[in-house]
Ligand code: FES
């Protein structure tokens with residue numbers, strides 16, 4: 001129990017690096033992930049996928065597979081509902097299994113359930129599918145050509161999403177600019193690569209379906225499964241146990257839940273479905289490859305007057321979360337720098353490749369890479385220090401972006417200055433030797449999306465807290481989803497703080513659509529703020545009920561009491577006190593269960609134009625990242641030496657977990673900067689669908705890393721919190737690109753900035769230089 | 775050589791004795807059964823994870839005679855006669871091992887999926903090299919992929935254990 005020093009003005013639980021609530025289970029191997037669960041009579045299921053990028057399905061013969069001993073069911077599109085689904089209601093374009101056409105290598109054709117894995121794999125090989133191979137589109141730049149084959153019948157020219165937004169007068173701004181510059185950048189397909197493969201176990205009890213799933217959002221899964229099978233929400237229970245990372249890739253239904261539910265219904269047995277590593281890559285939903293033209297006009301001092309972002313993204317064969325990704329790509333470009341005129345054009349096109357979706361930083365990291373690189377080019381042209389240029393344009397608190405996002409707290413300027421100082425920027429910009437360089441990139445992100453993925457008036461988050469009858473423990477029930485980021489821990493800290501209780505006595509039941517109240521789940525960096533707001537309200541309701549009851553025993557009005565660290569006391573005379581447990585027990589005896597509840601609905605946000613909702617948020621985080629690199633000019637090898645992240649993420653609930661988020665976010669951005677790219681052969685098959693060839697960084701690649709904060713408090717959030725987990729991925733690619741440029745004088749405009757690309761650019765530069773010297 | 779049993783379907787099974795976490799377990803396994811699957815499916819030791827089944831990620835790391843090995847690359851029949859330690863065998867009774875404590879202290883755990891493998895790789899290192907340099911720690915876990923932590927706190931957690939124990943006479947700290 002913490003001693004109360006000056007009641008009311010200090011926090012006893014939040015702001016402390018308490019150890020993770022799930023830590024012990026995880027370090028002892030006791031934590032069960034979906035793939036670790038077993039149920040009596042459980043069958044194993046797998047999905048058969050298309051070997052062709054684009055093919056008509058002429059005939060499927062499952063008879064041989066069905067006869068194999070041990071096989072319990074083989075299903076195709078004929079055995080499941082044929083209505084289309086998707087995660088973006090604007091574009092439902094997927095079927096549980098392909099009906100007439102397969103649209104990419106990996107598209108789902110049929111599924112088998114059998115007694116064991118060996119039998120399942122044998123049976124998959126015995127399904128005969130006759131295909132008529134069709135011409136495929138693998139190059140997104142050709143998708144809109146007149147003679148391009150049509151991938152999805154309802155989408156002419158293979159355009160999945162088209163955006164044209166115009167704010168202010170960009171043309172006029174360019175006409176008035178001292179310098180207007182256009183640069184073109186290209187991103188790559190990256191994959192979230194959680195270390196835990198996706199799995200789902202489905203079981204039926206009469207008309208009621210339970211699905212254990214490695215999901216970031218039990219709610220969306222519940223919603224889409226219920227819709228697909230025509231069940232009331234209450235007949236579908238979705239829950240996760242532990243989940244081994246998501247990063248966006250486990251946000252939408254994977255197909256495993258639908259196929260598994262159908263197989264479990266037919267066989268009357270629990271069915272476990274899973275993807276192996278190769279299938280994870282094929283299912284994908286990773287980062288879109290974007291082609292980004294940026295034009296910016298500045299005045300003599302480098303003040304940005306207008307920006308035009310003209311983008312195209314490769315969506316793959318389905319929509320996935322891509323409508324939102326497409327909007328996010330341009331929407332968030334306005335957050336960091338204050339400029340009045342902005343135009344954003346985007347095409348998201350279909351190709352015969354795996355669908356892309358939301359990966360950490362959703363749609364924004366590649367445009368941010370482009371913009372940060374582009375700004376450095378402008379600084380170079382104007383002879384300005386890149387940091388001075390950024391400070392000149394940095395957003396201020398209490399401002400509104402041209403696309404009508406309201407920014408409350410914003411300590412961006414302080415973050416930039418601190419990053420400059422702790423990295424010894426000024427000195428290093430001057431003194432680093434050739435081949436060594438330092439660069440900066442800024443980043444920002446939403447702390448929760450202002451609107452849910454499908455249209456609904458449900459609150460975004462809800463929570464219930466139940467105090468044990470003798471007050472010796474309390475349980476928080478929340479739909480929020482801990483995918484590793486630590487939400488179970490920080491929400492318990494928040495609950496304890498709001499109740500006047502202690503963290504050690506908290507239990508949590510989360511991410512179970514039956515046991516816990518609704519919450520949209522882990523995406524868009526929403527839980528600390530949104531789930532936290534619901535939890536705070538629930539905790540305060542518990543506290544207020546206790547204060548009411550205690551008031552009579554103290555003989556003072558409840559308003560004169562407070563509770564902190566398990567003590568209920570008279571504010572003016574803190575020595576007059578009772579324990580929380582004592583009052584809670586009395587409450588139970590006199591009034592029954594002590595329960596508090598809360599919910600959160602964000603304020604109405606955003607403008608009225610098409611797509612105005614995407615990018616709205618109650619609060620935005622800001623970050624400045626500086627990276628120092630060493631480039632081997634002979635080989636092009638890029639070595640990351642040291643990196644500094646300075647974050648404005650509002651008030652911090654758990655510093656240790658917060659910095660850990662920054663480490664991981666930087667790490668992911670760094671992988672995409674130099675190494676990671678999903679590659680395809682000429683027939684649309686992935687060339688590197690494994691962890692040896694899709695190279696995520698190892699412990700040897702990670703530089704010395706410093707994560708620091710600036711003081712900040714967000715008025716629109718519980719205890720002033722903001723997000724951190726995604727925002728810290730957004731500046732990384734730009735800061736590394738700019739460091740490479742500083743080290744070598746070559747600008748790499750495409751991701752990843754591989755050794756080969758750096759080497760090639762250096763060679764070309766040498767050739768240019770030597771020609772210039774003759 | 776292990777005894778071979780044949781079932782009614784003419785499938786052959788090897789009867790093996792596996793020494794896991796100090797206990798000997800007698801099991802009938804197919805010749806091609808992978809150690810990782812036998813541990814998880816037959817012995818319910820699901821703390822050993824599977825992330826790739828190709829030897830690329832290290833989630834399935836176990837110790838065989840004290841050495842870290844990807845158990846997805848080892849046949850169960852090959853493991854007979856060796857001492858196998860899984861994550862479930864690292865702590866004794868309810869007392870966590872120092873390295874497990876250190877992972878908690880240093881916030882080295884996020885999703886936890888790589889954690890069992892990381893702890894075993896770290897244990898193996900600290901056993902033969904109680905005072906490793908940071909570089910040696912990074913090398914020792916370079917075959918264990920983690921997508922959440924950037925390895926920052928994992929490296930810190932392993933080094934913190936090394937710092938807690940005094941270097942032996944003559945040993946380089
Ligand atoms: S599962 Fe064995 S190394 Fe990945």
Ligand code: FES
Nearest residue numbers: 885888920921922
């Ligand atoms: S903690 Fe998630 S993979 Fe390492």
